[in-house]
Structure formats: C-alpha cells, structure tokens
Amino acid sequence: MPYYKLTYFNLRGRAEIARYIFAFSGIKYEDNRIGRMDWLTIKPSIPFGKLPFLEVDGIILHQSLAIGRYLAKETGLAGKTHLEQAQVDGIVDSIDDFISLFPWGEQDQDVKQEIQNNLFSNLAPELLQHLENYLGEKDWFVGNSVTWADFYWDVCSTTLIVLNPNFAQNFSKLLALKNRVQTLPGISEWIKNRPETINSL
Ligand SMILES: N[C@@H](CCC(=O)N[C@@H](CS)C(=O)NCC(=O)O)C(=O)O
Missing domain, CATH: 3.40.30.10 (Glutaredoxin)
Structure with missing residues (x-):
C-alpha cells in the first residue's frame, strides 16, 4: 500500500x-x-x-x-466496466460543473450572495431534476453498488445545503441517497x- x-x-x-x-x-x-x-x-x-x-x-x-x-x-469505486465508469464520470462532472459556478473566492459578500441566489433559483432545479431522473428507483446512480459518484453527490450537496438549507429539499430520492451514503460503514x-x-x- x-x-x-x-x-x-x-x-x-x-x-x-x-x-x-x-x-x-x-x-x-x-x-x-x-x-x-x-x-x-x-x-x-x-x-x-x-x-x-x-x-x-x-x-x-x-x-x-x-x-x-x-x-x-x-x-x-469507479464503476465495474468501462461503460459504467463513463456513466459515473458523467454524474461526477455534471455535479462538478454546477459547484464550479459558485463564486468561492468572491470577497464582496453582496455580490457573492447575489450570484449564489441566482444559481440556486435558476440552475439548481434543472440539475437536481436530471440527477433524480437518472437515479430513478435505483439505490445508486450507476450499477448495483455504490460508486464515487454517489459520494460526490453527498459531499457537494452537503456544502450546498450549508449555503442554502432548502437546496434539494424537494428531491426525496436524492435526499434518501444522501442518507444511504452517510450511513455506509x-x-x-x-x-x-x-x-x-x-x-x-
Ligand atoms: N479544479 C481544481 C480547483 C483547484 C483550486 O482552485 N483550488 C483552490 C482551493 S479550492 C486553491 O488552490 N486555492 C488557493 C490558490 O489558488 O492559491 C480542483 O478540483 O482541484
């Protein structure tokens, strides 16, 4: 090791x-x-x-x-086949595209808040709907076992919930996935x- x-x-x-x-x-x-x-x-x-x-x-x-x-x-944790790995990467990159839009280094708090509000109001619902559709009735985003895409969802959404406690509140399947990840050994x-x-x- x-x-x-x-x-x-x-x-x-x-x-x-x-x-x-x-x-x-x-x-x-x-x-x-x-x-x-x-x-x-x-x-x-x-x-x-x-x-x-x-x-x-x-x-x-x-x-x-x-x-x-x-x-x-x-x-x-990358996906069992190359095809699954590409699916996992697609989920990770979709979440990352969104979180990368946040003005992490912005010093002006008013400007920062305005950009964040815009992202939460105008872009988040579409991403969340896509993620929830992709998850569907499955336990994990890809295949039949946990991958790092599920981890990435939990990691990023936890941060986004700190910024906006209402983030994802209407997406019960995605919240259930968070809970599944957070209770893993x-x-x-x-x-x-x-x-x-x-x-x-
Ligand atoms: N896309 C890069 C982003 C790296 C990045 O911007 N890191 C920031 C912290 S989140 C940083 O290094 N800031 C200090 C600096 O630029 O000197 C990644 O995912 O690692």
Missing part, C-alpha cells in the same frame, strides 16, 4: 471526496490541513500551484477529480469524527 498524504486547507471543499474514499476503504493516509500562510510558502513548489494535492509515495497528483478517480479505481464514522471546518464548508 503506498504512503498517501493529502494536503488541503481545513475545509471539506475539494478534498472531501478523497477523504470519503479513504474512509470507506479503510485506507490509512495523512490528512494534512494547512493554513494560508503555509500554503503561500509551498505553493511555488507544487505543480500547478493549487490545492488539494495528493502525494502517493512522493509523486504529486493534482486536481481533485483526478485524485478522486485514481482512488476510486484503486478501491473498486467508514463514512458514518468519518462524518461523526471529522474535524470542524472553517465556516462549516
């Missing part, structure tokens, strides 16, 4: 998908949470200069979804014991 070290701020954010995969798979890793000053010191030495990054026996992987996809493949313990994060994000 490689030595894994995941570096990010003290946020769930873009590192949480990797942490979920580690938690569910029972794989040991170093959950390295750094402050902004430490980050600015090491940023120039990190390929592509962004967080999170994952060191795998010293090799640095960047981009949260590349990290997630790699870990999912290593742990059997490994995940439920992680959620109970994980560190408090800045602004609960």
Whole structure:
C-alpha cells in the first residue's frame, strides 16, 4: 500500500471526496490541513500551484477529480466496466460543473450572495431534476453498488445545503441517497469524527 498524504486547507471543499474514499476503504493516509500562510510558502513548489494535492509515495497528483478517480479505481469505486465508469464520470462532472459556478473566492459578500441566489433559483432545479431522473428507483446512480459518484453527490450537496438549507429539499430520492451514503460503514464514522471546518464548508 503506498504512503498517501493529502494536503488541503481545513475545509471539506475539494478534498472531501478523497477523504470519503479513504474512509470507506479503510485506507490509512495523512490528512494534512494547512493554513494560508503555509500554503503561500509551498505553493511555488507544487505543480500547478493549487490545492488539494495528493502525494502517493512522493509523486504529486493534482486536481481533485483526478485524485478522486485514481482512488476510486484503486478501491473498486469507479464503476465495474468501462461503460459504467463513463456513466459515473458523467454524474461526477455534471455535479462538478454546477459547484464550479459558485463564486468561492468572491470577497464582496453582496455580490457573492447575489450570484449564489441566482444559481440556486435558476440552475439548481434543472440539475437536481436530471440527477433524480437518472437515479430513478435505483439505490445508486450507476450499477448495483455504490460508486464515487454517489459520494460526490453527498459531499457537494452537503456544502450546498450549508449555503442554502432548502437546496434539494424537494428531491426525496436524492435526499434518501444522501442518507444511504452517510450511513455506509467508514463514512458514518468519518462524518461523526471529522474535524470542524472553517465556516462549516
Ligand atoms: N479544479 C481544481 C480547483 C483547484 C483550486 O482552485 N483550488 C483552490 C482551493 S479550492 C486553491 O488552490 N486555492 C488557493 C490558490 O489558488 O492559491 C480542483 O478540483 O482541484
């Protein structure tokens, strides 16, 4: 088993998908949470200069979804066939397209709130309807067992619910999926014991 070290701020954010995969798979890793000053010191030495990054026996992987996809493949959470894997990736990317529209770095709180309100009012319902249709009566988005697409839904929707408690409230199947993910062995313990994060994000 490689030595894994995941570096990010003290946020769930873009590192949480990797942490979920580690938690569910029972794989040991170093959950390295750094402050902004430490980050600015090491940023120039990190390929592509962004967080999170994952060191795998010293090799640095960047981009949260590349990290997630790699870990999912290593742990059997990527989908059982290439076709299923493409379906899983489609769900992950659809959720990521939406969450990437949020103005995470915006300093002006009024501007930030206005953009967020617009995303929740005008774009969220369509995405949520597509996700709920895709899920249908199944337990998991793809195939007959959990994949990292189900984890990604829970991770991202948890953050979106912090910003807007009404997000997804009318989508009972998607909320039931959240509950299924959150009660999985490994995940439920992680959620109970994980560190408090800045602004609960
Ligand atoms: N698409 C990238 C986004 C990476 C990114 O923008 N990371 C932010 C934190 S969420 C960051 O590194 N901010 C500090 C900086 O740019 O110096 C991913 O998913 O990893």
